[in-house]
Amino acid sequence: MQNYKFARTHRLLKADEFSSVFLFRKVRHGTYLKIYFKPNELNNSRLGQVVSKKVHKRANKRNYMKRVIRELFRLNQANWKSYDIVIRPQKYFVQEDFSLIQDEFARLTKIFLK
RNA sequence: AGAUUAGUCCAGGCAAUCGCGUGAAGUUAUCUUUACGAGGAAAGUCCGGGCACCUCAGGAUAAUGACGCUGGGUAACUCCCAGGUACUGUAUUUAUAAUAAAUAUAGUAACGGAAAGUGGCGCAGAAAAUAUACCGCCAGGGCAACCUGGUAAGGGUGAAAAGGUGCGGUAAGAGCGCACCGCACUACCAGUGAUGGUAGUGGCAGGCAAAACCCCGUCAGGUGCAAGACCAAAUAGGUGAUCAUGUGUAAUCCUGCACAUCUAUGAUCACGGGUAGGUUGCUUGAGCCAGCUAGUAAUAUCUGGCCUAGAUGAAUGAUUGCUACGGAAUUUUAAAAUUCUUAUACAAAACCCGGCUUAUUCGACUAAUCUUCCC
RNA sequence: GCACCCAUAGCUCAGUUGGAUAGAGUGUCAGUUUCCGAAGCUGAAGGUCACAAGUUCGAUUCUUGUUGGGUGCG
Numbered sequence: 141m142q143n144y145k146f147a148r149t150h151r152l153l154k155a156d157e158f159s160s161v162f163l164f165r166k167v168r169h170g171t172y173l174k175i176y177f178k179p180n181e182l183n184n185s186r187l188g189q190v191v192s193k194k195v196h197k198r199a200n201k202r203n204y205m206k207r208v209i210r211e212l213f214r215l216n217q218a219n220w221k222s223y224d225i226v227i228r229p230q231k232y233f234v235q236e237d238f239s240l241i242q243d244e245f246a247r248l249t250k251i252f253l254k
Numbered sequence: 255a256g257a258u259u260a261g262u263c264c265a266g267g268c269a270a271u272c273g274c275g276u277g278a279a280g281u282u283a284u285c286u287u288u289a290c291g292a293g294g295a296a297a298g299u300c301c302g303g304g305c306a307c308c309u310c311a312g313g314a315u316a317a318u319g320a321c322g323c324u325g326g327g328u329a330a331c332u333c334c335c336a337g338g339u340a341c342u343g344u345a346u347u348u349a350u351a352a353u354a355a356a357u358a359u360a361g362u363a364a365c366g367g368a369a370a371g372u373g374g375c376g377c378a379g380a381a382a383a384u385a386u387a388c389c390g391c392c393a394g395g396g397c398a399a400c401c402u403g404g405u406a407a408g409g410g411u412g413a414a415a416a417g418g419u420g421c422g423g424u425a426a427g428a429g430c431g432c433a434c435c436g437c438a439c440u441a442c443c444a445g446u447g448a449u450g451g452u453a454g455u456g457g458c459a460g461g462c463a464a465a466a467c468c469c470c471g472u473c474a475g476g477u478g479c480a481a482g483a484c485c486a487a488a489u490a491g492g493u494g495a496u497c498a499u500g501u502g503u504a505a506u507c508c509u510g511c512a513c514a515u516c517u518a519u520g521a522u523c524a525c526g527g528g529u530a531g532g533u534u535g536c537u538u539g540a541g542c543c544a545g546c547u548a549g550u551a552a553u554a555u556c557u558g559g560c561c562u563a564g565a566u567g568a569a570u571g572a573u574u575g576c577u578a579c580g581g582a583a584u585u586u587u588a589a590a591a592u593u594c595u596u597a598u599a600c601a602a603a604a605c606c607c608g609g610c611u612u613a614u615u616c617g618a619c620u621a622a623u624c625u626u627c628c629c
Numbered sequence: 630g631c632a633c634c635c636a637u638a639g640c641u642c643a644g645u646u647g648g649a650u651a652g653a654g655u656g657u658c659a660g661u662u663u664c665c666g667a668a669g670c671u672g673a674a675g676g677u678c679a680c681a682a683g684u685u686c687g688a689u690u691c692u693u694g695u696u697g698g699g700u701g702c703g
Contacts, residue, residue, distance in 0.1 A: 146273065153567065188567060199297090200602045207274095207571045214273065215572090238572085
C-alpha cells in the first residue's frame with residue numbers, strides 16, 4: 141500500500157533542524173530548484189521549504205510554488221530512504237511550467253530512491 | 255440602438271480521486287466518521303478607534319504634532335451625508351464690437367487669519383509695498399542744453415504695478431465729481447448656521463504667497479498582540495537552610511582548647527527571577543441578514559433570524575468531468591438551434607473593527623451628455 | 630506582523646528659508662607631455678534630479694499618492 145500522507149511528522153519545524161541540514165552541505169542544483177539534504181534516523185523523510193521574496197514579490201505566488209513542491213514531495217517520498225530535505229526554489233514558475241518542474245524534481249531526487 | 259463619462263453591483267455552480275488545517279464524536283495512541291475552512295480589496299500601513307501594558311494620587315498647562323466654510327451622522331476620524339461660497343466644463347436665454355450676465359446641470363476645492371508680527375517676491379523695471387517717477391503730458395524760467403513745479407491718462411518691464419467702463423471736469427490730470435459694476439462698513443429682513451436679499455453710507459480701505467515662519471480655534475500622554483498573562487528544561491549566577499573543609503577576628507598580650515560571629519570553597523535540598531520552548535490572548539463582534547418606523551440623506555431605534563477561518567517554516571492544492579452567464583462563427587425573418595472558445599483578473603487572513611488610497615478579467619444595472627434611425 | 634529611512638552623471642556623494650545654467654571627486658573620450666607608457670596638465674561629453682498629480686508666476690527643494698531599494702524590533 142502506498143502512503144501519500146503529509147502529516148506534521150513529515151515537516152521540518154524548528155530553526156535548528158533547518159540549519160543542521162544547511163550545515164551538512166550536500167546540495168543538488170536544477171534550473172528551478174536547489175535541494176539541500178541530510179540522512180536522518182526516522183522512519184520517514186521530512187521536508188522544509190525556503191522561498192525568498194526575491195523569487196517573487198507576491199505572497200500568493202510564493203504560496204502556490206510551495207504547494208506544488210509539497211505535492212511532488214508527498215507523492216514521491218514513500219519510495220525514498222529517510223532524509224531531511226530543504227528545497228529552495230531559484231526561479232519563479234507558473235502553472236504552465238508544471239511538467240518541467242515535475243521532470244526536474246524526479247531527476248534531482250533519483251539518488252533518494254530505495 | 256451605439257459611443258463617452260461618472261457611480262453601484264458581481265467575483266460562477268455541481269461532482270470525482272489523492273491530500274491539508276481546525277472543531278466535535280468514536281476508537282484509542284493513530285486511525286475512522288462528520289461539520290466548517292481566505293477578500294472586495296485580505297494589499298499599501300495612510301488615518302481613526304477598541305483592547306493591552308507603561309508613566310502619574312488625580313488632573314491641567316507648556317512643548318510638539320495634526321486638523322480648519324456651516325449643520326448633521328458616528329465609538330471616533332483627515333471619513334460619510336446635506337447645505338453654502340468660489341472656480342472650471344457643458345447647454346439654454348438675454349444683451350454685445352470683443353464678451354458679460356442669468357438659469358439649469360456635471361465636476362473640483364489643504365474654502366480660518368496677510369489692517370497681530372517677522373521675513374520673501376531672482377532677472378527685468380523708475381518703483382515689488384515705506385510707495386515712487388525713466389519716457390511722456392502740462393505750467394513757469396532759460397538763446398539753448400536744461401532747470402523748477404504739477405500729474406499718474408498714455409508708453410515700457412514683469413507672473414503680478416494701488417479699483418474697472420463711460421461721461422463730466424482740468425493748464426495737464428486725478429474718485430476730483432456723477433452713472434453702472436466691483437469693494438468695505440452700517441441697519442433691517444430670511445435662515446439653527448455658513449450665508450443670502452434689500453436699503454443706506456464711504457470715494458476705496460488696498461498686491462501675491464500661510465503647501466514661508468507664524469497667530470487664532472479644536473483635538474491628541476506613550477508604546478503596539480513581537481502588547482500582555484500563565485507554565486517552565488539545560489547552563490550560569492542570586493537568596494536561604496544543613497553538612498564538611500579551611501582561614502581570619504574579638505574578649506589586655508602570647509600559646510592551647512572550647513564556644514560565638516564573619517568570610518571562602520565544595521556537596522545536598524529548597525526558593526524566587528528568567529532564556530529556549532509551550533499554553534493563552536484568538537475570535538460573539540461598534541457582527542451579519544431581513545423587515546417596520548423616523549429622517550432629504552448619511553444613519554438610528556425596534557422586531558425576527560443566523561453563528562460564518564483561526565494557521566504559526568504558516569492550512570484552500572494537483573488532476574479531471576458536466577454545466578450557468580458571457581464572447582465568436584454558422585443556419586435563420588425573428589425566436590431559437592449547432593459548433594468552437596473562455597471558465598479567468600487583481601490578489602492570500604496573521605488581535606479585531608470603521609474609513610481612505612491603490613490594483614483589477616468577463617459582464618450587469620443606474621444617471622447625464624452626444625450621434626443615428628423609427629413613430 | 631509592527632516601526633522607520635533612502636532614491637541626484639557609469640560609480641561615490643554635495644546641493645533645501647523655492648529663482649531658472651543642478652555641482653565635486655572618480656571613471657569615459659579627445660588633446661598635450663614622452664622614444665613609448667604611467668603620472669601630470671588642458672578641454673569635452675555624460676542628468677526625464679525614481680514616477681504621477683497638486684500648491685506656486687516659477688518645484689531637485691513644499692504637499693499628496695505610487696514604484697523600487699534598505700534598516701530595526703523575536
